[in-house]
Amino acid sequence: MIPELGHVALIIAFVLSIGLAALPMWGSVRSSTSLMNLAPTLAVGVTTFVAVAFALLTVSFLQDDFSVAVVAANSNSLLPPIFKFSAVWGNHEGSLLLWVLILSGWMSAVAMFSRGLPLVMVARVLSVMGMVAVGFLAFSLLTSNPFERLLPNVPADGNDLNPLLQDPGLIIHPPLLYMGYVGLSVPFAFAIAALLGGRLDASWARWSRPWTNVAWGFLSLGIMLGSWWAYYELGWGGWWFWDPVENASFMPWLMGTALVHSLAVTEKRGVFRSWTVLLAIFAFSLSLLGTFLVRSGVLTSVHAFAADPERGLFILIFLALVVGGSLLLYALRAPAVASRVSYTAVSRESLLMVNNLVFTVATVIVLLGTLFPLVMDAFSLGKYSVGPPYFNAVFVPLMALVMPFMTIGPLSRWREDSTARWLHELMVPCLGVLVVALVLAFLGKDGFNLWIALAVLLAGWVLLGVVKDLWRRLSGAPDGRLRWRTLNPSFLGMTLAHTGFAAVVVGAVVVTQLNEERDLRMAVGDVEELGGYRFELLSLGQQPGPNYLADQATFEVSHEGQVFAILVPEKRRYFASGQIMTEAAIDASLWRDLYIALGEPIGENAWAVRLQYKPMVRWLWLGALMIGFGALITALDRRYRSQVARHAVPDTGALGVAG
Amino acid sequence: MHPLRKQRLIMVSLVVVLSSAAIGLVAFALRDNINLFYPPADVIAGKAPTDRSIRLGGMVVENSIVRSDTDLNTIFWVTDYEASVAVQYSGILPDLFAEGEGVVAEGTLDESGMLIATQVLAKHDENYMPPEVAAALEGKTAPAGASMLP
Numbered sequence: 001m002i003p004e005l006g007h008v009a010l011i012i013a014f015v016l017s018i019g020l021a022a023l024p025m026w027g028s029v030r031s032s033t034s035l036m037n038l039a040p041t042l043a044v045g046v047t048t049f050v051a052v053a054f055a056l057l058t059v060s061f062l063q064d065d066f067s068v069a070v071v072a073a074n075s076n077s078l079l080p081p082i083f084k085f086s087a088v089w090g091n092h093e094g095s096l097l098l099w100v101l102i103l104s105g106w107m108s109a110v111a112m113f114s115r116g117l118p119l120v121m122v123a124r125v126l127s128v129m130g131m132v133a134v135g136f137l138a139f140s141l142l143t144s145n146p147f148e149r150l151l152p153n154v155p156a157d158g159n160d161l162n163p164l165l166q167d168p169g170l171i172i173h174p175p176l177l178y179m180g181y182v183g184l185s186v187p188f189a190f191a192i193a194a195l196l197g198g199r200l201d202a203s204w205a206r207w208s209r210p211w212t213n214v215a216w217g218f219l220s221l222g223i224m225l226g227s228w229w230a231y232y233e234l235g236w237g238g239w240w241f242w243d244p245v246e247n248a249s250f251m252p253w254l255m256g257t258a259l260v261h262s263l264a265v266t267e268k269r270g271v272f273r274s275w276t277v278l279l280a281i282f283a284f285s286l287s288l289l290g291t292f293l294v295r296s297g298v299l300t301s302v303h304a305f306a307a308d309p310e311r312g313l314f315i316l317i318f319l320a321l322v323v324g325g326s327l328l329l330y331a332l333r334a335p336a337v338a339s340r341v342s343y344t345a346v347s348r349e350s351l352l353m354v355n356n357l358v359f360t361v362a363t364v365i366v367l368l369g370t371l372f373p374l375v376m377d378a379f380s381l382g383k384y385s386v387g388p389p390y391f392n393a394v395f396v397p398l399m400a401l402v403m404p405f406m407t408i409g410p411l412s413r414w415r416e417d418s419t420a421r422w423l424h425e426l427m428v429p430c431l432g433v434l435v436v437a438l439v440l441a442f443l444g445k446d447g448f449n450l451w452i453a454l455a456v457l458l459a460g461w462v463l464l465g466v467v468k469d470l471w472r473r474l475s476g477a478p479d480g481r482l483r484w485r486t487l488n489p490s491f492l493g494m495t496l497a498h499t500g501f502a503a504v505v506v507g508a509v510v511v512t513q514l515n516e517e518r519d520l521r522m523a524v525g526d527v528e529e530l531g532g533y534r535f536e537l538l539s540l541g542q543q544p545g546p547n548y549l550a551d552q553a554t555f556e557v558s559h560e561g562q563v564f565a566i567l568v569p570e571k572r573r574y575f576a577s578g579q580i581m582t583e584a585a586i587d588a589s590l591w592r593d594l595y596i597a598l599g600e601p602i603g604e605n606a607w608a609v610r611l612q613y614k615p616m617v618r619w620l621w622l623g624a625l626m627i628g629f630g631a632l633i634t635a636l637d638r639r640y641r642s643q644v645a646r647h648a649v650p651d652t653g654a655l656g657v658a659g
Numbered sequence: 660m661h662p663l664r665k666q667r668l669i670m671v672s673l674v675v676v677l678s679s680a681a682i683g684l685v686a687f688a689l690r691d692n693i694n695l696f697y698p699p700a701d702v703i704a705g706k707a708p709t710d711r712s713i714r715l716g717g718m719v720v721e722n723s724i725v726r727s728d729t730d731l732n733t734i735f736w737v738t739d740y741e742a743s744v745a746v747q748y749s750g751i752l753p754d755l756f757a758e759g760e761g762v763v764a765e766g767t768l769d770e771s772g773m774l775i776a777t778q779v780l781a782k783h784d785e786n787y788m789p790p791e792v793a794a795a796l797e798g799k800t801a802p803a804g805a806s807m808l809p
Contacts, residue, residue, distance in 0.1 A: 235754070344665075345665070345669045350669065353670065353673065354673070357673060357674065357677050358677070361677055361678065361681045364681070365681060365684075365685060368685060369689075372689075372693070373693075382695055382696075383695065383696030383714075384693045384694065384695055384696070385693065385694045385696065385714055386689070386693050387693075387694065389688070390688045390689055390693070391688075393684065393687065393688035394681070394684045394685055394688050397684065398681075519731050519749075519750045519751050520730075520731065521729065521730055521731060579754070579755070580754045580755070581754055582754055597751070599731070599750075599751030599752065600726075600751075600752065602726065602727075602728060602729075602731075603728045608731050608751050610751050
């Protein structure tokens, strides 16, 4: 009964979303206040029924209802309850339902927090989001119904969740990532609404900005968690593989990075408007493209749950409609909203333009590398694969290119600045950083490393710029006191995110350059030295888990004669699927990780073992955390709230110049 | 010059410089870094290059995995039920690597026609087949009882 109720709830949500897509939009055309007023109610209605459907699917999982096809395929009576819960989205149908749930959650959030916006704007935004919801609910109901039953042949037990996904990281990684992915639909909806209304001014940018920052922040956190999960769960110790599915989430992030910065210019100065709108459209389109790549089964990946051409075709058509429709609208309306504000070559506008260009080019490059094999295959021109060397060769120089500008940007003035002033502001940081980089690069035990020197130089440059900016804001009060009040959330968020970026760069370069890895055969009593650490294999044993049996190896790790860790990597065999899984053992710290993974047994009493010494790998994720939280903090800025309280800007300034 | 026109000029020249740099980089990077996929039949027919890295995909032949007792060297055969190619790999194989399962090996062919693999990829769960392998095996079935080892 429960699955049928869930199915009904999903159908009701679908009907409501059609209402949301049509009625308020029609109301905005006819200037009908009553129709437009329906938008928030309908949005909350869709959310409620999707949430009910999601809850009922969760109940089916927790109750081991193996008559439901997805439960039978992805759960097992022995599966620990917490993983039964996360198994809800550890499969194609359930993860799509999560997608819709989060989309409707964003719709309700917009409905709730936009009471101060003009009604017609709210109606259009929610309507556009409703259209997206119609597409995905239809996709769920027509091609991937999560409530499908296996009647009358109900299996006695389920197939179990893919062991790779039986991990705490999976409980939060998809929801966070989807928060970001789907959250980009909000700036998209705002952009479309602005194009429809011909209203694209600074206040529009101010409404759109906190949503964009929050979505982008979640996306950053989601990607970071994915990278971390891959690191400890896949047993290779890698943190980024340029896997097409990673790229699928990385492309919206790159485009979102450009959007976040471009929106700043549009809000403060009223320029880059049509460009900002285009970025918003592209960012969400790339989210949809990512969904297509991941969900259609065209890729080989842990994320590709099942290959079903019908599903791929559905998303492809939806993608074409969304991209085609919004670009058409853009072509028709963008000329009407072009800006008439000027700025000079030496100004903050130009610097932010550099950011935009670099991140757009980076997106195109990643897109090219990701789609190239698919396109070649589609036209039967051969089966290619584009690997990490391509991405590294093009992506790394681009990031190095943007970093010098990252420091100048926050310190520079809008409209017109002078290079002399920049020089005056930055001379000291510049020299300081050069010295630090040279000294640090020589400290490595293998002598001078050019790449680390460059990374420290660029990261230090960014960091010193941040410090200088901070100091400039705090000091300068006539009474010599520090002006703490100048540190608003917008500024603090930016500072945190830029610092995080510097940390990611240093972490990535150091771990790539100084990583030590050895695959070898070790028997009980064998000793191996790596990165100055001594690893001794003490014993081998077996340990049963709730739904698996694990082979364990116990290692004693010592440094300079001092034993400081016992690491126990495992090789698990899961009962239900018979699948084998590596569980790496990691001794983590801020400056280095020690990583041990088991391969397969070799002869009697010996195993193939992978030992790794990974210096500063934590910096990557700490930096990404700072980027994500930095973005979230900016949304707390008072000006976004007072904006709402002030009941927005009157409609008359629609196409006028702001600022 | 009019400020707006100057602004446009800056924009356009920036775009031109950046995109040409990007195109140059892409062309340079793509040149060496794309790998073609070959099923074993194509390798045996001599269609695969020997001077660069390729991807070989198919099924691991039953009873063909030979593991060294002293180090991490492994030799196994990969088949598309038409022809088989030997693969040598030194390192830790993925968890789901097994006889009779789909696999993609990346590496270069040596003079004897053996693939010296730098990377071996297996599928991610028990029902999933790498798409390239699935396509290479399309329409071909394992002959019952016959050994694929030449």
